[in-house]
Amino acid sequence: MGDAPALVRALGAARAAAPDSLRVEIAGTLDIGPSWLLRGLVTHLRGAGRQVELVGRVPEHLRFLDEIAARDVGMLPGPEQFTLADRFVAFGGALRQRVASWYEALVFGGRLLESAGTAWRSLKRLRVPSVVRHMHETGVQAIPVVAVIALLISVISAYIGAQQLRPFGAEIYTVDLVTIGVLRELGVLLTAIMVAGRTGSAFAAELGVMKLNDEVDALEAMGMNPYEVLVLPRVVALVLVMPLLTVVADFMGLAGGALLTNYLLDLPWSQFVMRLDSSIGDTTFWAGLVKAPVFGLLIALTGTLRGLQVRESSRELGRLTTVAVVQSIFLVIFADALFAIYFLEIDF
Amino acid sequence: MAATPPLIVVRDVVNRFGTQVVHDGVGFEVMPGEIFGIVGGSGSGKSVLLRTLLGLRHPDAGSVVIEGREVTAMDDRELREVKRRYGVTFQHGALFTSLTVAENITLPVAEALDLDEASLAQLVELRLRMVGLPLEAAAKHPAQLSGGMVKRVALARALALDPTILFLDEPTAGLDPIAASAFDELVLYLRDTLHLTIVMVTHDLDTLARTCDRVAVLVDRKVIVDTLEGIVANEHPWIRHYFHGGRGRALRALPENGRGA
Numbered sequence: 001m002g003d004a005p006a007l008v009r010a011l012g013a014a015r016a017a018a019p020d021s022l023r024v025e026i027a028g029t030l031d032i033g034p035s036w037l038l039r040g041l042v043t044h045l046r047g048a049g050r051q052v053e054l055v056g057r058v059p060e061h062l063r064f065l066d067e068i069a070a071r072d073v074g075m076l077p078g079p080e081q082f083t084l085a086d087r088f089v090a091f092g093g094a095l096r097q098r099v100a101s102w103y104e105a106l107v108f109g110g111r112l113l114e115s116a117g118t119a120w121r122s123l124k125r126l127r128v129p130s131v132v133r134h135m136h137e138t139g140v141q142a143i144p145v146v147a148v149i150a151l152l153i154s155v156i157s158a159y160i161g162a163q164q165l166r167p168f169g170a171e172i173y174t175v176d177l178v179t180i181g182v183l184r185e186l187g188v189l190l191t192a193i194m195v196a197g198r199t200g201s202a203f204a205a206e207l208g209v210m211k212l213n214d215e216v217d218a219l220e221a222m223g224m225n226p227y228e229v230l231v232l233p234r235v236v237a238l239v240l241v242m243p244l245l246t247v248v249a250d251f252m253g254l255a256g257g258a259l260l261t262n263y264l265l266d267l268p269w270s271q272f273v274m275r276l277d278s279s280i281g282d283t284t285f286w287a288g289l290v291k292a293p294v295f296g297l298l299i300a301l302t303g304t305l306r307g308l309q310v311r312e313s314s315r316e317l318g319r320l321t322t323v324a325v326v327q328s329i330f331l332v333i334f335a336d337a338l339f340a341i342y343f344l345e346i347d348f
Numbered sequence: 349m350a351a352t353p354p355l356i357v358v359r360d361v362v363n364r365f366g367t368q369v370v371h372d373g374v375g376f377e378v379m380p381g382e383i384f385g386i387v388g389g390s391g392s393g394k395s396v397l398l399r400t401l402l403g404l405r406h407p408d409a410g411s412v413v414i415e416g417r418e419v420t421a422m423d424d425r426e427l428r429e430v431k432r433r434y435g436v437t438f439q440h441g442a443l444f445t446s447l448t449v450a451e452n453i454t455l456p457v458a459e460a461l462d463l464d465e466a467s468l469a470q471l472v473e474l475r476l477r478m479v480g481l482p483l484e485a486a487a488k489h490p491a492q493l494s495g496g497m498v499k500r501v502a503l504a505r506a507l508a509l510d511p512t513i514l515f516l517d518e519p520t521a522g523l524d525p526i527a528a529s530a531f532d533e534l535v536l537y538l539r540d541t542l543h544l545t546i547v548m549v550t551h552d553l554d555t556l557a558r559t560c561d562r563v564a565v566l567v568d569r570k571v572i573v574d575t576l577e578g579i580v581a582n583e584h585p586w587i588r589h590y591f592h593g594g595r596g597r598a599l600r601a602l603p604e605n606g607r608g609a
Contacts (some may be wrong), residue, residue: 001510005462031510032542033457036474037467064541067479076473076486173399312491315446 001031011041021051029091030059039065101309108227108305112235115228130233131240137242138199143248146194150249153190154182154256162264169266173274176279178257187249188288189336192295195242196328200303203234204324207307208317216308231308234299242296243289250288283348291339295332302328353416355380355513355538355545356401361410363396370396372569373410374548383539383546385576388566389586394549397566400519401547403427414513432460435506441498443490445448447503449476450486456508476503480534496527502536513539516548520555532558553591565590 007030014022022045030038039062042052082090119126161177207230210216219226254276261267267275306324310317342348353370354377363371370393378384388394399405401412403419403430412419419530428485443452448548450472457463459470476483479500490498498517520528520533539546539577556576567586572579578590 001457002461006465008463032478032507033471033474033510037470040470061541065474068474071477071480073477073481074483076469076476076483201407313445313489 001033003028003030003065004037005032006036010214013035015041019050021053023053023055027053029057032061032065035059035062036065036157041306042224044060059148074266074305087178098220102310108231108308109301111225111227112231112301115225116230119232125228126194126226126236127229127233134234134237135241138202139245142195142198142241142245145198146191146245146249149190149194149251150182150252151256153186154178154253155260157181157186158257158260159264162261172267172275173296174261174265175267175275177256178261179254179280180284181275182257183250183284183288184265185288187253188246188291188295191249191292192299192332193329195238195245195296196299196325196332199238200299200328201321201325202225203303204307204310204321205317207231207304208310208320211308211310212312212314212317220295226308231304234304235297238296238300239293240296242299243292246289246292250285253328256348287348291336294335294339298331298335299328302331349577352380354378354413355382356547357411357413359411359413360525361397361407361412363393363400364408369569370520371407371566371571374566374569374571375410376564376571376573378545378547380545381539381543382561383535383548385539385556385560385563386547386549386566387551387556387563389590392566392606393569394566395517398515398547398549402434403431415421432509432511433511433516435503435507435509436500437502437512437517437519441490441502441507443498443501445490447489449481449485449488449490449493449504450500452490453486453505455502455509463538470519471508475507477510478507478538479504480530485520495522496524496531499523499527499531500534502573506571507538512545514546514548516546516550517561518550518552519548520552527552528552529558532553535559 024038024042042054050119061209115125134337158174158178162171162174165171165177207216209229216226217229219229258272261272262269303324306320306327310320351450356378359375360378361371361374362369366393374397382441386397392402396405400407401414403422407420411421413431415433419427420428422430443449444455447455450469454468454476455474458468463471472486473483476486481497481500481504485493485497485501485515490501493501503514503516505520506516516535520531521530534558535546538544546559548555549561550560560576562573563576563588565579565582565584566569567584572582572584572587574582579587581587
């Protein structure tokens, strides 16, 4: 088979020269593959009325090749050609898929609500051990990374804030900037983005692999509700864990702010705390925290929905995992914008 | 046949996992043009043996010599070179799910050789014809194929580089009797026309009876090699149970069965 490329080149030259008669001398042994390629050219030339003669060590499996070539097994599908009509068909197909995806999301929401309803009535249906396990995996294990990110971002924003405010002699407002920024927006938003990348993808991948292995079908066949067993515990766990992670992020963010103002502005700790106390209102902390469960819900729903939509191939798994992360981050930021407008209107 | 040297020589292979000994001095020879069956109970180390033959696992002792070259003593580069001479199919097909059938078949060829698109397409046609698949299957993805077709595509991919030896792991597992017997015929046909040497791990007694010239049975960490008649007549209790148990019925009519070649 290793001689195939050389053979193809020689055959190409022979075909281009298009001689009236061709004499092919075979010196070595030819494998099946190269013999087939040779046979292809010979039949092509003979079909065009040329003389072709094979001499030397003519492979005996040519007869086998003639035999399988004679079988009627249809045509090799050619490369796809796109006409205008095909484009319309493709557009329609994409549209239909989009609609189907919305419909699936609707079914997903309905079945999840249904199992949430049953869980509400009997705690056993909630599968507390499973919820706790997911809280551990998505919450406790995420604390280090969330803490470090929150600390770094608040240090960065405090540093930039201090630099901008110094020419006005208003460095002290750096504290306001950091505390309000972290408590209202940065803490919860960063936590949500980290969790979307970490947990949203994990949910989609876990459920996707289970789907590919027919594990979801197996659950259903055993009379268990996959929404109750797989989806609800994840959603509940993330809704519970997000506020807790946000508190961690808030605390680390404030610590970062205090650290930087202390180092850069020589602001004593006590004064930082006093300034912090006067800068934030009664609701600043809650305005951030109240968004956390909503973000958690959005991330968990997107991840589990996309995971359950996986079918057929491993490529689909990769695609939907990516979709889960991108969409959950998008939804989180979109929801954050809605919250901002709403809080402005109600003066929260 | 006595004059030709054996194609595969396995000598005193020992495989251990921790303290558990799977093979304790396994040895046999496979002749060119032979269909060689490997059977054994679950956990008797059939797959481990196959992996050892393929050079995917290094045995704890002993050697495997294929075509006069010692697989067990090669460096990685040499091994990769030699592996192109074998075709392998896996139990569940192991087709790449994100590639079409045509891409699955051309993958090893395009990797090994510098060929143009037209030649690759011709080779896809050849392989599909060889395994008796309709050519329209080329554009399909593995998820769209039936179990029997998956096995055939896996065989087509294994044949892609014109191997001299084929290793088949449970080629007929999970197929209905019609598809399984069609697969048996295909294996025999390819052996007879291409003079391939075929080593297969199988549990399918019908396949054993229909295709295999000789059979290796893995029992008690050793191997017993004989023709099927010899194995069936063997007095070892496990072998008796295996071939004469409830499912061995098909073999009782063995002498009348045509056994190919």
